[in-house]
Amino acid sequence: MSDSEGKKLTKEEREAKEQAERKREEAEQAALPYRWQQQLGDVDITVPVPKGTRARDLNVVIGKKKVTVCLKGREPIMDGELCKEIKVEDSTWTLEDQERVYIHLEKLNNMTWWENVLTHHPKIDTKKIVPENSKLSDLDGETRAMVEKMMQLGLPTSDEQKKLAMLEKFKAAHPEMDFSKAKIS
Incomplete structure (x- = not known):
């Protein structure tokens, strides 16, 4: 919904439209042959397979921009190009309870x-994602040091003003x- 569209609708009409969009998105996601969730750093996927499946019955391929999950000799359950690149060496898959493939x-x-x-699968509206609150400890060293220093600033010097702008x-x-607990002047 564009901004100009949103301004023309009443609050009730806007809420009804957003609810309809949410339901459509949920239905599209429910129709996928897998379930998925994400954090900023990773994506977890659960792919149901027939009960009693063993790891040796599976062909799971994780590439930098591609994922395939299939039972040997059958059509893939999940196969295609990933929307973004991944770190292959840090990504894994396991078979859980002989009935679902868990991919990290x-x-x-x-x-x-x-x-x-x-x-090739339906998209979600990423602007509506409500992430967990990040912690200072989640930041890399350089960013954390800068944020900690910013939190302790008094009146900014020109150097500090540049850092505040950053x-x-x-x-x-x-x-x-x-950043609600940041102490910034």
């Missing part, structure tokens, strides 16, 4: 939300992070 993918860019897993840019790029 580490995102190459761990600061973006995925709209879908496979490029922090504002960082905050705008990462709205999922909680």
Whole structure:
């Protein structure tokens, strides 16, 4: 829904439209042959397989931009190009209770939300994702040091003003992070 469209609708009409979009998105996701969820750094996928399936009956391939899950000798259950690149060496799969394949993918860019897993599947609205609050300990060393220093600032010098501008840019790029306890003048 565009901004101009949203302004023309009443609050009730806007809420009804958003609810209809949510239901459509949920129905599209429910129709997929797998379930998935994500955090900023990773994606977890669960693919149901027939009860009694053994690991040796499966052909699971995880590539930088591709995932395939199939029972040997059958059509793939899941097969296609990933919407974004992953770290293959940090991604894994396991068979759970002989009835589902659990796939853990580490995102190459761990600061973006995925709209879908496979490029040919329906997309979700990533603007509606409500992430868990990030902790200072989740940040890399350099960013953490900068944020900690920013939190302790008094009146900013020109150097500190530059750093504050960088922090504002960082905050705008990462709205999922909680800066509510930051002490910034």
